[in-house]
Amino acid sequence: MIELEGVPELIDPVMVAAFEGWNDAGDAASTAVAHLDREWKGEVFAALDAEDYYDFQVNRPTLWLDGGVRKITWPTTRLSVVRVGGDKPRDLVLVRGIEPSMRWRSFCNEILGFAHELGVEMVVILGALLGDTPHTRPVPVSGVTSDPDLARTMDLEETKYEGPTGIVGILQEACTHAGVPAVSLWAAVPHYVSQPPNPKATLALLNRLEDLIGLRIPLGELPEDARAWQLGVDQLAAEDSEVAEYVQTLEEARDTAELPEASGEAIAREFERYLRRRDIGPGQAPGGHATESGDASYLRDTSSGRTRPPKPVRPESGGDPGSGAPPAGGPGRQPPAGREGDDGGDEDGPRDSSEDSPEE
Numbered sequence: 001m002i003e004l005e006g007v008p009e010l011i012d013p014v015m016v017a018a019f020e021g022w023n024d025a026g027d028a029a030s031t032a033v034a035h036l037d038r039e040w041k042g043e044v045f046a047a048l049d050a051e052d053y054y055d056f057q058v059n060r061p062t063l064w065l066d067g068g069v070r071k072i073t074w075p076t077t078r079l080s081v082v083r084v085g086g087d088k089p090r091d092l093v094l095v096r097g098i099e100p101s102m103r104w105r106s107f108c109n110e111i112l113g114f115a116h117e118l119g120v121e122m123v124v125i126l127g128a129l130l131g132d133t134p135h136t137r138p139v140p141v142s143g144v145t146s147d148p149d150l151a152r153t154m155d156l157e158e159t160k161y162e163g164p165t166g167i168v169g170i171l172q173e174a175c176t177h178a179g180v181p182a183v184s185l186w187a188a189v190p191h192y193v194s195q196p197p198n199p200k201a202t203l204a205l206l207n208r209l210e211d212l213i214g215l216r217i218p219l220g221e222l223p224e225d226a227r228a229w230q231l232g233v234d235q236l237a238a239e240d241s242e243v244a245e246y247v248q249t250l251e252e253a254r255d256t257a258e259l260p261e262a263s264g265e266a267i268a269r270e271f272e273r274y275l276r277r278r279d280i281g282p283g284q285a286p287g288g289h290a291t292e293s294g295d296a297s298y299l300r301d302t303s304s305g306r307t308r309p310p311k312p313v314r315p316e317s318g319g320d321p322g323s324g325a326p327p328a329g330g331p332g333r334q335p336p337a338g339r340e341g342d343d344g345g346d347e348d349g350p351r352d353s354s355e356d357s358p359e360e
Contacts, residue, residue: 007045007081007118010091014213015115018126019077021099023166025189026198028128032205033096039218042080042094046114050074053100053107077107079114084215092215093118099167107167108174115180123175123182124212126205127168128198131188134250135233139204140188143212146176154212156183185209190250192243193233199225 016036018029036042050056059075077097084090093114100107115123133140143156151158161169168184175182185208187201203219203226210217237243 008083010081010093010118012090013093013118013120014090015093015095015111015118015120015123016126016209017095017111017123017171019097019099019167021166023099023127023129023168025128025130025187026194026201027196028187028189028198028201028205029126030096031197031199031202032126032209033094035202035206035220035222036082036092036217037080037094037096039220040082040084040092042082044078044080046079048077048097048107048110050076053077053103054098055101058101059098077111086216088214090213090215093120104167104170105174108171111171112174112178112180115175120180122213123171123180124209125168125171125182125184126187126209127166127184128187128189128201128205130191130194132250132253133188133190134247134254135190135193135200135230135237136247136251137254139201141204141208142186142188143183143208144186145181145183146172147181150181150183154183159184183212185212190233192246193236197229199229202226 016033018024018033020027020030024030050061054075056075061072061074064071064073075098077095077100080094080096082092082094084092095111114120131140143154144159144161145151145154145156146159148158150156172182172184185205187205189198189201199222203222206217206219206222237247
């Protein structure tokens with residue numbers, strides 16, 4: 001039995017989770033939860049036993065010095081609470097850690113035990129995958145669920161995915177079987193610039209989360225970091241004609257795919273979001289959101305210290321996106337970039353960016 005001493009009674013709590021590893025391209029998802037924890041000054045109240053879930057030869061502990069005393073930090077998953085005030089207060093339970101190496105069912109049961117004890121009303125799991133999406137366009141973010149009723153009421157996709165999955169997919173299904181409403185939000189990260197961090201993808205996940213749970217999220221320096229990131233990639237792409245040509249091809253495919261979205265219903269949805277975010281500040285989109293496409297005149301020069309993005313993998317010469325193997329960018333880091341419902345790709349992830357709807 002889980003005993004939570006010192007944790008106050010929560011108001012309409014929502015659990016938000018992200019895990020480093022296969023489901024976290026560009027570290028976008030784990031950075032989003034870390035941002036929430038930092039901005040709202042989360043208080044850690046529990047940590048899962050590292051011995052139960054992690055292979056220390058895969059995720060090694062680290063040594064560090066505290067006033068000359070050597071200490072060890074073990075890889076684990078921690079839970080914290082943030083109290084969000086305002087006119088409509090709502091508390092968040094943040095779950096952040098590393099994808100476990102073993103005992104996934106027990107891991108999910110332990111997370112759900114905390115959710116039950118805290119009265120969590122909904123679980124939102126953040127993920128990011130590599131996709132054929134240009135860095136110059138808004139980051140596609142898909143919201144998916146296994147609950148048909150939740151899909152209808154919250155304008156989400158009902159997942160039809162079949163194939164290899166990570167802890168995000170397992171936890172979502174565990175929530176569904178336990179009767180806990182659960183949603184996964186997936187951001188598509190450009191595969192040709194997959195190295196972390198990716199503040200633009202992190203910002204897109206937070207914007208979508210804000211819409212989903214009805215909370216204004218303080219963004220801090222994230223919008224500026226997203227613009228700086230885009231400028232840095234723009235400059236690096238401009239130095240390589242092959243990358244620049246490939247980015248232009250992705251832009252054309254994305255723009256063509258989005259033409260049908262210029263419908264009355266799509267315009268109405270965007271107008272509703274605009275009305276919710278009318279207080280526009282300098283350098284921000286409505287409601288304090290960064291204008292993700294960016295404008296070079298407002299961007300910092302971050303070209304120094306950045307590595308050149310790898311050459312794009314052409315479809316005819318690249319790996320099979322349906323193989324289920326981790327994509328380029330490091331083994332065990334990012335899920336494959338496939339379309340939901342295809343043979344490959346990540347669990348419940350967004351479709352190929354060339355067929356995605358505009359930024360939610």
